[in-house]
Amino acid sequence: MAADPNAARRPRSERPAPPVAPARRGSRRAVARESASLDLIHHRLRLGIVSALAAAERLTFNEIKALLKTTDGNLSVHARKLEDAGYVACTKGFDGRRPRTEYQLTPLGRRELARYLTHMEALIRATRDTLTR
Numbered sequence: 001m002a003a004d005p006n007a008a009r010r011p012r013s014e015r016p017a018p019p020v021a022p023a024r025r026g027s028r029r030a031v032a033r034e035s036a037s038l039d040l041i042h043h044r045l046r047l048g049i050v051s052a053l054a055a056a057e058r059l060t061f062n063e064i065k066a067l068l069k070t071t072d073g074n075l076s077v078h079a080r081k082l083e084d085a086g087y088v089a090c091t092k093g094f095d096g097r098r099p100r101t102e103y104q105l106t107p108l109g110r111r112e113l114a115r116y117l118t119h120m121e122a123l124i125r126a127t128r129d130t131l132t133r
Helices: 028-042 044-055 061-068 072-085 107-129
Strands: 088-095 098-105
Touching: 028 044, 028 061, 028 072, 028 107, 044 061, 044 072, 044 088, 044 098, 044 107, 061 072, 061 098, 098 107
Parallel strands: none
Antiparallel strands: 088 098
């Protein structure tokens, strides 16, 4: 593909984005992506949701809300983030005439929770090692 001679004259918003190479393992971009997935679970409510779902096969919206002592809006926002990331599966249906929303931890969510816990254990171990020196 030939370079566009007028590209430098165009506003940035109209310039084509430079090609992005895939992140190599250990590269800054790969580390940033790993950090982003750890940050997703690190929030108190999201960690509570995935932890509760790891202990139970599936839980309803109201069961999680009662466990975490949170509001409908707060829970729905954080559950949606986990769902968008593929960590949690949401099933909506009815129990008689009442709407029923159930959540279940996906295999990806289980792996990411395990990775998060391993990371936190390593941080705790490293901190303890520096305190005992």
